[in-house]
Amino acid sequence: xxxxxxxxxxxxxxxxxxxxxxxxxxxxxxxxxxxxxxxxxxxxxxxxxxxxxxxxxxxxxxxxxxxxxxxxxxxxxxxxxxxxxxxxxxxxxxxxxxxxxxxxxxxxxxxxxxxxxxxxxxxxxxxxxxxxxxxxxxxxxxxxxxxxxxxxxxxxxxxxxxxxxxxxxxxxxxxxxxxxxxxxxxxxxxxxxxxxxxxxxxxxxxxxxxxxxxxxxxxxxxxxxxxxxxxxxxxxxxxxxxxxxxxxxxxxxxxxxxxxxxxxxxxxxxxxxxxxxxxxxxxxxxxxxxxxxxxxxxxxxxxxxxxxxxxxxxxxxxxxxxxxxxxxxxxxxxxxxxxxxxxxxxxxxxxxxxxxxxxxxxxxxxxxxxxxxxxxxx
Numbered sequence: 001x002x003x004x005x006x007x008x009x010x011x012x013x014x015x016x017x018x019x020x021x022x023x024x025x026x027x028x029x030x031x032x033x034x035x036x037x038x039x040x041x042x043x044x045x046x047x048x049x050x051x052x053x054x055x056x057x058x059x060x061x062x063x064x065x066x067x068x069x070x071x072x073x074x075x076x077x078x079x080x081x082x083x084x085x086x087x088x089x090x091x092x093x094x095x096x097x098x099x100x101x102x103x104x105x106x107x108x109x110x111x112x113x114x115x116x117x118x119x120x121x122x123x124x125x126x127x128x129x130x131x132x133x134x135x136x137x138x139x140x141x142x143x144x145x146x147x148x149x150x151x152x153x154x155x156x157x158x159x160x161x162x163x164x165x166x167x168x169x170x171x172x173x174x175x176x177x178x179x180x181x182x183x184x185x186x187x188x189x190x191x192x193x194x195x196x197x198x199x200x201x202x203x204x205x206x207x208x209x210x211x212x213x214x215x216x217x218x219x220x221x222x223x224x225x226x227x228x229x230x231x232x233x234x235x236x237x238x239x240x241x242x243x244x245x246x247x248x249x250x251x252x253x254x255x256x257x258x259x260x261x262x263x264x265x266x267x268x269x270x271x272x273x274x275x276x277x278x279x280x281x282x283x284x285x286x287x288x289x290x291x292x293x294x295x296x297x298x299x300x301x302x303x304x305x306x307x308x309x310x311x312x313x314x315x316x317x318x319x320x321x322x323x324x325x326x327x328x329x330x331x332x333x334x335x336x337x338x339x340x341x342x343x344x345x346x347x348x349x350x351x352x353x354x355x356x357x358x359x360x361x362x363x364x365x366x367x368x369x370x371x372x373x374x375x376x377x378x
Contacts, residue, residue: 059107059219061193061200063129065114065122068215072110072173076343079106080257081220083203084163085139085190087150092163097150102201104222110173111215119187119206119213126189126204135191135202142187157182157208164205164216169258169295173214181214182207198222232268235276238354242283247355249337251348253311260306262314270311273354274319284357287311289330292346297332304330311352327357 056073058064080103088098095101113122127137141148143157161179164170170178182205190203198221205216232252241248252269255262262270277283289304289311308328315321338345 056109059109059217061133062109062202062217062219064111065117065125065215067114067117068111070109071112072108072171074108074171076106076108078104078223081106081165081218083190083201083220084141084148084188087141087148087152088163089150090155090159102220102222104198104220106221107217107219108171109217109219111217113206113213113215115212117213119185119208122206122213122215123187123189123204130189130191130202133193135193135200138190138192138201140187140189142185143182144185148186148188157184157186160186160188160205161207163188164218166258166295168299171294173216178207178216181209181211184208184210233272235272235279238272238276239280242354242356247353250352250354253352255307255310258303260303260310262310270314270319274315274321277315277321277325278319284325284327286327286329286355286357288328288353288355290335290349290351290353291333292349293333293336293340294346297334301330301332301334304332306330308352 052070053073056070058070064070080101082095082099082101084098085100086098089096092098113119123140127140130137143149143160144154146153146155148160149155158179159182161177161182164178167177167179172178173181185208187206188204190201193200193202200222201220203218207214207216233248233250238248238250250269250273253262253266273285277285287308289306289308291300291304293300295303305328308330312323312326312328315326316323333340333349336345336349337351338348340346340349
């Protein structure tokens with residue numbers, strides 16, 4: 001689900017600016033690592049404003065700068081994110097030097113800041129609030145003085161905006177990519193709170209643009225992931241579903257975040273698929289990748305195709321399955337089997353589907369089939 005839009009009045013001013021910045025930055029292909037933040041309370045958390053998007057709220061450990069409004073809100077029960085913890089390279093796209101990967105419960109909040117308030121004033125207030133909550137500062141920087149970058153030289157503010165995450169997969173802010181709200185500069189703060197149930201990381205991205213200033217907060221509460229959620233589907237179950245319906249949705253194959261690299265924990269499911277193919281030498285399969293609706297349609301289509309191709313490559317190279325028995329395709333986000341309005345629904349939509357290739361179908365056919373287990377494809 002795309003993060004909701006701001007008010008129509010602000011959008012009117014924004015659209016004229018967006019057309020100018022889109023042309024100026026059309027050649028920028030670099031994307032940022034997903035950064036995660038969390039800000040300790042600014043005094044006590046303020047109640048939701050009437051203008052806040054429906055269903056949103058301040059993070060209980062964070063609060064908000066007085067007079068700001070929530071224009072985007074999303075929570076994820078368990079995921080990973082890359083946090084900026086030191087100066088990074090202006091060519092970094094998804095991690096590397098200066099980034100730290102953290103896993104846990106993630107809250108992402110987009111705020112618009114009140115007019116007439118500088119990002120420096122907002123930053124100082126967040127710093128004060130974090131310290132009062134027991135947070136310790138990990139890293140802070142500004143793009144205009146070069147302290148955010150390895151070179152120590154001033155760079156474009158959009159680079160800090162890209163460090164929030166891949167602009168093609170990150171929810172948009174008022175119908176535009178997040179980094180376009182950092183065109184005139186940006187400031188950053190990362191803080192950490194240690195507690196018995198796990199550390200909390202708080203990072204704050206403050207963007208400056210001709211359409212106004214924004215604050216992006218991502219809170220990562222580290223915790224142990226719930227286990228026992230994946231039941232490995234057996235070769236017999238896959239075979240039965242293929243015989244009955246010609247297809248089966250498989251959720252035991254997972255990938256690195258936003259990539260087509262298969263994670264090691266996918267091996268048990270791949271073992272069962274290979275076992276079925278070995279036991280039925282005449283069986284041919286088409287592997288079809290599916291995504292949720294986070295990010296652009298073209299991007300998700302390409303990602304789904306690359307992930308399906310990775311599954312085929314693994315079956316051929318690691319299990320000796322003949323390449324002419326396998327085909328791959330991708331449907332992107334075009335064939336959801338559940339609502340994309342909830343994380344549970346999006347997890348069901350992120351899947352790999354196996355189809356009997358001798359029956360036709362492919363990515364253009366109807367999606368679904370019996371689910372293989374309760375995990376997700378990443």
